[in-house]
Amino acid sequence: xxxxxxxxxxxxxxxxxxxxxxxxxxxxxxxxxxxxxxxxxxxxxxxxxxxxxxxxxxxxxxxxxxxxxxxxxxxxxxxxxxxxxxxxxxxxxxxxxxxxxxxxxxxxxxxxxx
Amino acid sequence: xxxxxxxxxxxxxxxxxxxxxxxxxxxxxxxxxxxxxxxxxxxxxxxxxxxxxxxxxxxxxxxxxxxxxxxxxxxxxxxxxxxxxxxxxxxxxxxxxxxxxxxxxxxxxxxx
Numbered sequence: 001x002x003x004x005x006x007x008x009x010x011x012x013x014x015x016x017x018x019x020x021x022x023x024x025x026x027x028x029x030x031x032x033x034x035x036x037x038x039x040x041x042x043x044x045x046x047x048x049x050x051x052x053x054x055x056x057x058x059x060x061x062x063x064x065x066x067x068x069x070x071x072x073x074x075x076x077x078x079x080x081x082x083x084x085x086x087x088x089x090x091x092x093x094x095x096x097x098x099x100x101x102x103x104x105x106x107x108x109x110x111x112x113x114x
Numbered sequence: 115x116x117x118x119x120x121x122x123x124x125x126x127x128x129x130x131x132x133x134x135x136x137x138x139x140x141x142x143x144x145x146x147x148x149x150x151x152x153x154x155x156x157x158x159x160x161x162x163x164x165x166x167x168x169x170x171x172x173x174x175x176x177x178x179x180x181x182x183x184x185x186x187x188x189x190x191x192x193x194x195x196x197x198x199x200x201x202x203x204x205x206x207x208x209x210x211x212x213x214x215x216x217x218x219x220x221x222x223x224x225x226x
Binding site for chain 1: 118145147155156157158159162164201207212213214215216217218219
């Protein structure tokens with residue numbers, strides 16, 4: 001257990017569905033991240049939030065919409081996804097965003113888009 | 115991963131030593147992380163190097179040469195549970211905080 005939880009662990013959705021991924025960190029960290037991990041590809045940073053403000057949007061399509069209501073919770077709202085969006089979505093948190101800030105990862109949500 | 119090179123796969127014997135190499139782009143470089151990821155699980159932190167030299171932590175050690183854009187992870191006394199993917203991760207500090215770029219990972223298989 002890393003102190004970062006994600007729900008659901010698995011999600012299957014159609015291209016017309018709307019769903020949300022949830023991440024919660026119990027570490028008192030100030031920064032939270034969304035990553036995408038596709039098969040045979042490296043982790044790709046999607047979004048970074050620091051003190052509840054988005055500080056990075058890594059050219060992610062608008063069908064992915066993040067929300068950070070407080071420093072402990074992070075959501076990723078999904079709508080009209082494509083089959084190529086099927087991947088493992090990982091949430092992470094860190095104390096800050098500068099210097100040696102080890103990131104703690106959640107277990108991920110395995111998303112399948114039909 | 116973008117501008118990070120590490121071998122795709124390695125195989126080693128239980129009890130042996132293995133070195134996983136990583137080269138990376140030096141522009142904007144701040145530090146180098148190594149993460150371990152077992153199949154179906156989240157990555158977990160192993161080490162962080164910002165200065166040249168070797169950092170030792172139990173059976174695992176990590177080395178960095180900033181001028182050469184080179185790092186390695188050394189695993190000693192290999193155990194079966196060390197079979198996992200090892201991710202070389204470059205840190206670059208930007209105006210918005212540190213940004214991590216992940217390598218594709220080296221899949222290590224430990225055999226009897």
